[in-house]
Amino acid sequence: MSYDYANNYEKQMKKGVLEMLVLKLLCSGPKYGYQIIREMKEKSGEIFLLRDGTLYPILYRLEDDGLVASEWSGGEGKQVPRKYYRITEKGAAALEDIRAVWQRISGGVDQILEG
DSSP: OHHHHHHHHHHHHHHHHHHHHHHHHHTTSOEEHHHHHHHHHHHTTTSOOOOHHHHHHHHHHHHHTTSEEEEEEOOOTTOOOEEEEEEOHHHHHHHHHHHHHHHHHHHHHHHHHHO
16 A cells, blocks of 8 residues: 555655756757657656656646747658757756755755655
């Protein structure tokens, strides 16, 4: 019974940090959706395994908030046109604020768990 609870808890915790992680991945340059999914998987040691249905609503929300901007690439030859997302100045500033909040929260949690 506690195992199911742990799985549900893990899912909820992951949801809370996805926007921050997507913004961080975009700091290294524009990326299309599958690139973000692949990098998230690789850089997290397969802790974050996103699906399209999870990632795209996050990207749309970030775009609506002005934290990311998107642009279609023209498909050349057999390459399919892709929508690339990049972090905006507002997004970079928001990421710093979000990181500070994350550090404060995770530090408080650690103090309680270790105390």
